[in-house]
Amino acid sequence: MGGVALKQKLGDQARGKQLGQPLLAQLAQRRLALLEPVQLHPREHFGRLRELDVRVLHDLHAVAPGVAEIEAAASQDLGARVLETTPHRLAIVHDQAEVAILVGPLGAARGEHEKLVAHVDEGHSGHPPAQLELEQPAVEVERLLQVVDLEHHVVDADQPRHKPQHRLPAVAAIELDGLERRYGERVALAGVTVRVEAGQTLAVLGGNGAGKTTLLRVLAGLLRPHGGVARVLDAALPGERWKLPGRVGYLGHEPLLYRELSGRENLRYHAQLHSVDTGRVEELVAAVGMERRADDPVRELSRGMVQRLAAARAVLHDPALLLLDEPRANLDPAAAELLEPLIGRASGRTRVLVSHDVEGALGESDAVLRLKRGRPVGEDEDLYR
Amino acid sequence: MIRAAKAILRKDLLLELRTKESVPAMTLFTLTVYVLFHFGLDRDSLDGELASGVLWVTLLLAAVIGVTRLFAAEREQGGIDALLLAPVDRTSLFLAKAGALFLFLSAVELVAVPAFALMLLGPDLGGTLPELIAILLLANLGIAAVGALVAALAAETRARELIVPLLLLPMLVPLLIAGAQATEPFLRQQQGPDDLGRWLGLLTLYDVVFVLLSVAVFDYLLED
Amino acid sequence: MYSKGLKPLSLATVVTLATAMALVFFYAPLDADQGFVQKIFYVHVPMAIVALCGFVAGGVMAIRHLRSGDPSWDMRAYVAIHLSIILGVGVLVTGSIWAKASWGHWWVWDEPVLVSFLVVFLLYCVYYPLRFSIEDPERQARYASVFAIAAGAFVPLNFVAVRLAEAYTHPRVLSQTGGSLPGDMRLTFLVSLLAMALLFVTLWKLELTAKHASMELKKLRRKLNARVAA
Numbered sequence: 001m002g003g004v005a006l007k008q009k010l011g012d013q014a015r016g017k018q019l020g021q022p023l024l025a026q027l028a029q030r031r032l033a034l035l036e037p038v039q040l041h042p043r044e045h046f047g048r049l050r051e052l053d054v055r056v057l058h059d060l061h062a063v064a065p066g067v068a069e070i071e072a073a074a075s076q077d078l079g080a081r082v083l084e085t086t087p088h089r090l091a092i093v094h095d096q097a098e099v100a101i102l103v104g105p106l107g108a109a110r111g112e113h114e115k116l117v118a119h120v121d122e123g124h125s126g127h128p129p130a131q132l133e134l135e136q137p138a139v140e141v142e143r144l145l146q147v148v149d150l151e152h153h154v155v156d157a158d159q160p161r162h163k164p165q166h167r168l169p170a171v172a173a174i175e176l177d178g179l180e181r182r183y184g185e186r187v188a189l190a191g192v193t194v195r196v197e198a199g200q201t202l203a204v205l206g207g208n209g210a211g212k213t214t215l216l217r218v219l220a221g222l223l224r225p226h227g228g229v230a231r232v233l234d235a236a237l238p239g240e241r242w243k244l245p246g247r248v249g250y251l252g253h254e255p256l257l258y259r260e261l262s263g264r265e266n267l268r269y270h271a272q273l274h275s276v277d278t279g280r281v282e283e284l285v286a287a288v289g290m291e292r293r294a295d296d297p298v299r300e301l302s303r304g305m306v307q308r309l310a311a312a313r314a315v316l317h318d319p320a321l322l323l324l325d326e327p328r329a330n331l332d333p334a335a336a337e338l339l340e341p342l343i344g345r346a347s348g349r350t351r352v353l354v355s356h357d358v359e360g361a362l363g364e365s366d367a368v369l370r371l372k373r374g375r376p377v378g379e380d381e382d383l384y385r
Numbered sequence: 386m387i388r389a390a391k392a393i394l395r396k397d398l399l400l401e402l403r404t405k406e407s408v409p410a411m412t413l414f415t416l417t418v419y420v421l422f423h424f425g426l427d428r429d430s431l432d433g434e435l436a437s438g439v440l441w442v443t444l445l446l447a448a449v450i451g452v453t454r455l456f457a458a459e460r461e462q463g464g465i466d467a468l469l470l471a472p473v474d475r476t477s478l479f480l481a482k483a484g485a486l487f488l489f490l491s492a493v494e495l496v497a498v499p500a501f502a503l504m505l506l507g508p509d510l511g512g513t514l515p516e517l518i519a520i521l522l523l524a525n526l527g528i529a530a531v532g533a534l535v536a537a538l539a540a541e542t543r544a545r546e547l548i549v550p551l552l553l554l555p556m557l558v559p560l561l562i563a564g565a566q567a568t569e570p571f572l573r574q575q576q577g578p579d580d581l582g583r584w585l586g587l588l589t590l591y592d593v594v595f596v597l598l599s600v601a602v603f604d605y606l607l608e609d
Numbered sequence: 610m611y612s613k614g615l616k617p618l619s620l621a622t623v624v625t626l627a628t629a630m631a632l633v634f635f636y637a638p639l640d641a642d643q644g645f646v647q648k649i650f651y652v653h654v655p656m657a658i659v660a661l662c663g664f665v666a667g668g669v670m671a672i673r674h675l676r677s678g679d680p681s682w683d684m685r686a687y688v689a690i691h692l693s694i695i696l697g698v699g700v701l702v703t704g705s706i707w708a709k710a711s712w713g714h715w716w717v718w719d720e721p722v723l724v725s726f727l728v729v730f731l732l733y734c735v736y737y738p739l740r741f742s743i744e745d746p747e748r749q750a751r752y753a754s755v756f757a758i759a760a761g762a763f764v765p766l767n768f769v770a771v772r773l774a775e776a777y778t779h780p781r782v783l784s785q786t787g788g789s790l791p792g793d794m795r796l797t798f799l800v801s802l803l804a805m806a807l808l809f810v811t812l813w814k815l816e817l818t819a820k821h822a823s824m825e826l827k828k829l830r831r832k833l834n835a836r837v838a839a
Contacts, residue, residue: 273468
């Protein structure tokens, strides 16, 4: 039975009928040949998972079972395994007939139990958005995917994404309004307001001490904002900072590589932290042209090579947002070209680019933010005085 | 979470194997302190309470070195940011660091205790080895938990090298008491009665309290 | 906010303190062996008890701080610990005087309470350098709270450990601190304890009020500057 047919069937059964044993039995029997995610290319896998919230909202809305149904169906599945390579976690929220599922990376969940607050998308029905808190939601992605076959919705990461079938509010990748950050009494950032759509590049210009690095660190979720409104990748800062880890790639002044370990060992370590398949490590090593020296300790490598490895590290987990602080420093033109598909405009990721090369940065960006002493300034202001 | 902890631990062990920074230094330090005690106390051999005290104080001082170095690689090479950006629980980091410290201490004791027996201990260790090992392992667990917590507390401060000993050593006093009292009967000339149960109990209580506390509280550290 | 009830509290403190002093000087019996100096017991022990409670209370406030993220809890914890450290100095000094009077030495290891108090005191002294070596105020508060919690959990553990150790090496003779107190001593002791506790709370509130005021001032000043700059 194909994916569409099952959904149809489930949909038919759901409408107005009691979902009883037959559905459960069916779901239990159905061993969806869910592609072994671990064998899928991680990029596709994560690409699919990113689409999951949109797709599943759509599909489950059509099916509209209650939570009990899904959990019962899930528990019927005897062959379920925890996905070894994904840290994603699911929460199921039930609000009468609406089911919404949020897939987020395993954040630094605070406190003694994990509470994920999920919201119901109001675009779906007349129901007002509802919020429920669940404690310890624990349904593995695989089981859920088996309940709702998503196979035909998998988006090939190399192709442009589908538009969602139903209206969802357009979510900008970055939305800042009056962002403020202080160091004690000193103002590091103030009044920063900018909006960056997904896939666009924001250039951040300014002299030394203007607050560029601080801004990057706030966007990465490393620093919490002290004032103003900030949303990054649909996570409200500072409250939802836990949603960010794993979705942001940071290429700063520090390469974040251990000097005593080899490039390969460093990348493997990061792959383990982000639950990324080791095949990807090899792929990236090749992509940055470091095959020959990948086993030499980082301290023996030239600054340009280190930068290449650092770039590999930054994109290893296929982040949706890239934060780049002078990415082409120390790179010769050949190396810069190698990195272009990974961290450049062609990568399709949302990027925030800090650079002193004003012309170059402006050339590859969609929006510009000029900072002086932590505040945004206009075009005619001299940034470097 | 355990997976991430293992990954971090593996990385730390790999680094230690390559750089050989912590364990050899700690071991060398214990040997040096034995020499200092020899001259300071003007004794050729120790037994009973004195022996127990010297051994444990030396081990604790060596632990201070290990704790101070625990986050060194992260601090110097910016590794903390990498961890904060990864979808990894802070608790994994705690488990990894405490695990690393535990292993380092055990490695140091593998040399330090026999050295102590050779250099300063009067009576033979002989058949008391299993009990000693049990005491040491339990103690290492406590030191590892408290040490990792203190290391994280002091990691970003300017006066790290000062704060670690001042913070760690008082907190280890109960552990020192339990360890020294537990070991003392085994280092006497004539083996006397021991109250091992009571001291092992105290050690276990200490371990449980501080492991739980550190796990609970670690999330609040190392982030901004 | 903090000054609510400060006046009646201060009044109560003064009254209780006066009563306690009266009792100590005129009511409590004179000790046969140690003479007048024994009366320092009525200062030393209540101070110790209140200080230890202050430390543990600081730990509890620190937990509230971490869970709520509300900086006022950190301030409360800071003041509690700060006052307890000052009391701690008093404990050690009075303890030393008492030791000299009772046993002829300025310091003795026989008293497990005093000894474990010394360890606790040494630990809490690190609170200041720890706090002030972290520049970012939010992080400073958080790390201080973590410390306060760990140290707060440490206090009882340490007490138990030291007690066990001393029991082992110095079998405890029923000392003046424990055991049963004769009626008139007990009354004096309890009143002194109450006075010390009230004093602590009053000072705590006082200091908090002052700190709160200066913080509000800083906030206003910062707002003003921002307005001027923009």
